[in-house]
Amino acid sequence: MPVAIIESLDHEGRGVTHVDGKTVFVDGALPGEEVEYSVYRRKPSYELAQISRVLQASAQRVTPRCEYFGKCGGCSMQHLDPVAQAAVKQRVLEDALWHVGKVKAETILAAIHGPSWGYRYRARIGVRLVPKKGGILVGFHERRSSYIADMLNCEILPPHISNMLPKLRELIAGLSIPDRLPQIEIAVGDDITVLVFRNLLPLTATDEKRLADFSDAHGVQVWLQPKGPDSIYRLHPVEAPGLSYTLPEFGVTMDFRPTDFTQVNVEINRLLMRRSMQLLDPQPGERIADLFCGLGNFSLPIARSGAHVLGVEGSETLVRRAGENAARNGLQANSEFHAANLFEATEDSLAALGKLDKVLIDPPREGAIAVVKALSAAQLPPRIVYVSCNPATLARDAAVLVHEKGYRLKSAGIANMFPQTSHVESIALFERED
Structure with a gap:
């Protein structure tokens, strides 16, 4: 059985090594470990393998809490200390920004941590x-x-x-x-x-x-x-009663239906909200767009600051839900919501939003490439906060913002929204000086 020393982890949490000129991805292996492995798929330039035996263990290896780990596909990183998991995800983000987007953040934000177990709501x-x-x-x-x-x-x-x-x-x-x-x-939800x-x-x-x-x-x-x-x-x-969750720091309660999209980790969502509002710094009187606004998760905290928020979302159902949430929280006077396909955004469709002081973007895994390309010279908000669930599409979009639109990537960091998995949630701040 082949033996190798693991060099790093990839974006899926697999150990990476090189043997006879081939890259080998080893499930369950950690950097610095010497392991025996068995190959389950061979390709011309790489192999996929699973760990058979750890000959020399990493100091960061821990005993998985779940008896089904390794067989169940719900988790892939229970064998790695939770703090080390966040460090790995931060490295995945930085690698994606550089290798995909050729950009580097001027400041790396401290990772956002929360509960490691029992978090998946x-x-x-x-x-x-x-x-x-x-x-x-x-x-x-x-x-x-x-x-x-x-x-x-x-x-x-x-x-x-x-x-x-x-x-x-x-x-x-x-x-x-x-x-x-x-x-x-x-x-x-909070009670249901x-x-x-x-x-x-x-x-x-x-x-x-x-x-x-x-x-x-x-x-x-x-x-x-x-x-x-x-x-x-x-x-x-x-x-x-219906489902709801609260954002106590912003005095907001969000109603939602069982199949509506909401963040799985309530504690991390609250901490991510705090970080995003700190970076966005909404001020009374500003006009701020929340693109891919969903049911208003970011919109209502923005509105609570006194800024006027324009939420845009592709789902008419979620747009209606966002409006209802604004009314429930007494924020309808400084919020408005529109249904539009942001994957087909154009300069004209973004210009129709009017002058924007700031923008928050929170797209699905596909990213927001049409949005960032459609930002015209006449409408480049000084500050953009980008919340991402896919480092690769964030990096691709960051390349457009930095290399084509004249923004600086001021800061970026991860939020460990899905502990024990390889999923990387991140947030980035872009600023442009005229």
């Missing part, structure tokens, strides 16, 4: 009937597989959800269509937990009674989704 877990494994499985997919991991608990889900997994298996096994409920979407069951066939009256009893027994709301995300409806209890 949003999740989509799979359901599969597998008679050979005893019946119903409920959990995340196995690593490198479409199979559902055979798991009875999960360390990154809130404890009350983790403890519920075996009971969910029993519940679904007792329904009339156990093989036609492929997933459960979990949404946890919702389980959305994706049902491909109608449920019987007995099924609905079982679900209602489960709802009462475990203090959760049960919703059904017979078709697309917009088809969801509350099954039990019929009348009940």
Whole structure:
């Protein structure tokens, strides 16, 4: 079995080494370690492998808390100390900025840390009937597989959800269509937990009674989704409060539906909000655009500062939700929301927003390349704060802002939104001096 010394970690948390001119990516290996590994995929220029034995361990290696680590695909970095995880992610961000965008931040921001376990307030877990494994499985997919991991608990889900997994298996096994409920979407608010069951066939009256009893027994709301995300409806209890989360520092409460996009890590979202507002520094009277505004997560704290915020989002449903949240928080006077496809932004569509003092951009993984290219010479706000969930697209967009639009990358850093995984959330500040 081949032996190698691991040189670094890649953006997916895999150990990287070079053997006979080939790059080898080793799952589960850490920098500085001497390991035995076995190859599971060979390509002309690289190989994918998994660790077989650690011959010399890194001082940063820790014992994974979860018994399913290595098989379940939900986590990839439980073997690395959480503080070291953040350092690795910071390095991934800096490498992407330089190698993809040829830019460097003038200041590296301290990593934003939060809880390492039990943090995942949003999740989509799979359901599969597998008679050979005893019946119903409920959990995340196995690593490198479409199979559902055979798991009875999960360390990154809130404890009350983790403890519920075996009971969910029993519940679904007792329904009339156990093989036609492929997933459960979990949404946890400040005071309420919702389980959305994706049902491909109608449920019987007995099924609905079982679900209602489960709802009462475990203090959760049960919703059904017979078709697309917009088809969801509350099954039990019929009348009940909706989901919400708070941003106490800004005096804001956000209502949301179970399938709306919200950040999975509530504590990190609050800390990221504080950092973003510090960098943006909204002032009374300023006109600030919040692009890809969703249901108003960043918009309402901006509005609370006294600035006038213009939220733009592609989903009309989320635009409506943002307006409702502004009204709930008494912020409709200095906020407005518009539906527009920002992936097709043009100079004219951005100019239609009027003069902007500052801009906050919080795009999905695809980034905001159309937006940054559409910034015209007549409309270059002095300050842009960019919140990113993909270092590669942030780096690509940063290259346009710095090399074509005349901005300086003043600072950048990561927020460890998804501890135990390789996912990198980051924030960057761009400033332009006329």
